[in-house]
Amino acid sequence: MDVLFLHTPKFNNYYKLIGFYSFVLYPPIGLLGLADYLTKNHRTAKIIHLGVEQQQSGCIDFDKIIAENQPAIVGLDLHWHFQSYDAIEVARKIKLAHPEVAILLGGFTASLFAEEILRDFPFIDFVIRGDAEIPLLQLIRHFESDKTYGEIPNLAYRQGAAVALNPTTYVASSAMLDSMCFTDFTLMKDYPCFVKSFSRYLHIPGLSEPFQRLIFGGHKVYPVYIGRGCVHDCSFCGGSNEAHALIGGRRCVATRSVDSIVSSIRDLARFGFDSAGFYHDCCPPEQADSYYIAIFEELKRLNITLDIEVERYFLPNARFIESFRGLPGKRSSIALSPHTHNEQLRKKNGFYRYSNRAMEDCLDLMGAQGVNSVVFFACGLPFETREDLENMAEYQRQLRKRFKRMRVKTCMIEIEPGSDMSRNPSKFGLQLERVSFADYYRYHSQPSRNHWLEMGYARCDCPDHAEVSEFFCSHFCERFKAGRASPLICNFLAALWKVGAFRALDKILPLKEQN
Numbered sequence: 375m376d377v378l379f380l381h382t383p384k385f386n387n388y389y390k391l392i393g394f395y396s397f398v399l400y401p402p403i404g405l406l407g408l409a410d411y412l413t414k415n416h417r418t419a420k421i422i423h424l425g426v427e428q429q430q431s432g433c434i435d436f437d438k439i440i441a442e443n444q445p446a447i448v449g450l451d452l453h454w455h456f457q458s459y460d461a462i463e464v465a466r467k468i469k470l471a472h473p474e475v476a477i478l479l480g481g482f483t484a485s486l487f488a489e490e491i492l493r494d495f496p497f498i499d500f501v502i503r504g505d506a507e508i509p510l511l512q513l514i515r516h517f518e519s520d521k522t523y524g525e526i527p528n529l530a531y532r533q534g535a536a537v538a539l540n541p542t543t544y545v546a547s548s549a550m551l552d553s554m555c556f557t558d559f560t561l562m563k564d565y566p567c568f569v570k571s572f573s574r575y576l577h578i579p580g581l582s583e584p585f586q587r588l589i590f591g592g593h594k595v596y597p598v599y600i601g602r603g604c605v606h607d608c609s610f611c612g613g614s615n616e617a618h619a620l621i622g623g624r625r626c627v628a629t630r631s632v633d634s635i636v637s638s639i640r641d642l643a644r645f646g647f648d649s650a651g652f653y654h655d656c657c658p659p660e661q662a663d664s665y666y667i668a669i670f671e672e673l674k675r676l677n678i679t680l681d682i683e684v685e686r687y688f689l690p691n692a693r694f695i696e697s698f699r700g701l702p703g704k705r706s707s708i709a710l711s712p713h714t715h716n717e718q719l720r721k722k723n724g725f726y727r728y729s730n731r732a733m734e735d736c737l738d739l740m741g742a743q744g745v746n747s748v749v750f751f752a753c754g755l756p757f758e759t760r761e762d763l764e765n766m767a768e769y770q771r772q773l774r775k776r777f778k779r780m781r782v783k784t785c786m787i788e789i790e791p792g793s794d795m796s797r798n799p800s801k802f803g804l805q806l807e808r809v810s811f812a813d814y815y816r817y818h819s820q821p822s823r824n825h826w827l828e829m830g831y832a833r834c835d836c837p838d839h840a841e842v843s844e845f846f847c848s849h850f851c852e853r854f855k856a857g858r859a860s861p862l863i864c865n866f867l868a869a870l871w872k873v874g875a876f877r878a879l880d881k882i883l884p885l886k887e888q889n
Contacts, residue, residue, distance in 0.1 A: 390864070
């Protein structure tokens with residue numbers, strides 16, 4: 375095999391309410407496209423999801439994996455910083471047992487820290503920064519022949535004792551994205567297990583799949599690959615316009631065609647998913663409404679009944695909402711992301727795109743059309759005060775009273791490599807706790823560190839980490855929705871979990887497996 379891709383979730387995490395769990399269950403959605411691109415260019419490639427492997431086999435036997443596939447190159451996605459420890463340790467284990475196999479990393483986090491990773495971890499051979507299609511194809515050719523890598527775009531590699539960083543000159547075009555299939559799950563080993571058990575946010579080892587669906591919901595959702603790049607520069611986002619330029623030299627957005635996206639959604643229905651997620655609204659604002667409407671009209675023509683979850687960074691117009699209303703899916707929804715009720719705070723953080731009044735008018739229109747909506751908020755933003763948190767909690771209460779088809783979700787912001795906050799902390803009055811790759815690696819090696827409630831930075835003259843996390847649990851908890859009683863409920867259920875009550879209940883309840 376030319377390339378064996380291994381997706382490594384963040385395996386070892388601990389939260390008192392659910393014990394040990396794993397997350398980052400979705401591989402980067404470009405990974406299937408990359409495997410498809412190689413096969414179309416007469417190369418052999420496969421994806422193994424190590425979470426699926428662990429569930430199917432009871433353990434992860436790397437010797438067996440390498441012996442069965444005999445790859446020349448093992449490619450590990452290190453896209454999200456949460457994977458920093460696990461991906462590196464998987465690479466370490468493989469190289470120790472099989473030094474003949476080349477180890478390649480890719481993804482946003484690997485791209486940003488390529489030089490540091492190659493310098494500090496000698497068992498990593500290559501990092502492809504940014505887009506990887508043509509660089510990977512060229513790497514395979516040179517690896518099996520002359521082992522000269524100086525002309526391969528976007529490649530970082532070790533040259534003697536030094537690290538060589540080739541220029542990031544390759545960025546995928548829309549035509550390239552349209553030539554690839556991002557939803558051929560047959561390229562992933564044991565893909566039915568992925569669809570059934572890992573198409574959600576987290577997984578708890580040892581609990582039956584029916585019981586986990588009872589806890590987390592059984593809706594199987596997968597993100598749709600819309601395109602690459604972004605036109606926005608939100609303060610906290612590691613996938614912003616400037617971040618893309620830093621990661622891989624991308625200065626423009628490349629979107630897929632309507633036909634390609636509809637084909638992907640048909641694939642998702644065929645492979646057994648319940649919902650398709652349009653979570654990255656990368657289209658230029660002036661084109662977005664007509665672009666999505668064309669997709670919706672084609673889905674209606676084909677009577678594709680998957681639920682559609684679409685996030686919009688700008689407010690959708692009336693035509694968009696009317697077209698969306700006619701989709702066959704019963705649980706479809708439109709998500710808006712104001713992040714905070716404070717319009718001045720939105721401006722300071724680079725994501726003021728509409729006023730609260732305009733958003734409320736849009737929610738009114740969606741409600742009148744019978745369209746479900748979700749509004750996302752965040753706490754922990756730079757310049758946020760205690761008063762902002764209190765006012766945001768009250769604003770959410772008022773929204774819930776007024777809009778009956780609307781749900782509210784709130785999360786805590788966490789530092790992301792490549793974001794404006796991480797590049798320019800003084801601009802936002804921040805003191806960063808994580809700067810280098812080593813910082814992320816060490817942080818994620820500790821299971822008890824809770825990314826749900828830890829920001830990774832301190833803010834000057836703002837509520838500290840402890841105060842924000844306490845406020846979050848008392849006012850923004852989605853699971854219990856019990857206000858100040860939420861932490862008490864959480865502690866009570868954590869005690870039940872600790873004594874094994876949930877595992878006992880799992881054995882007692884007559885829950886049935888689903889296909």
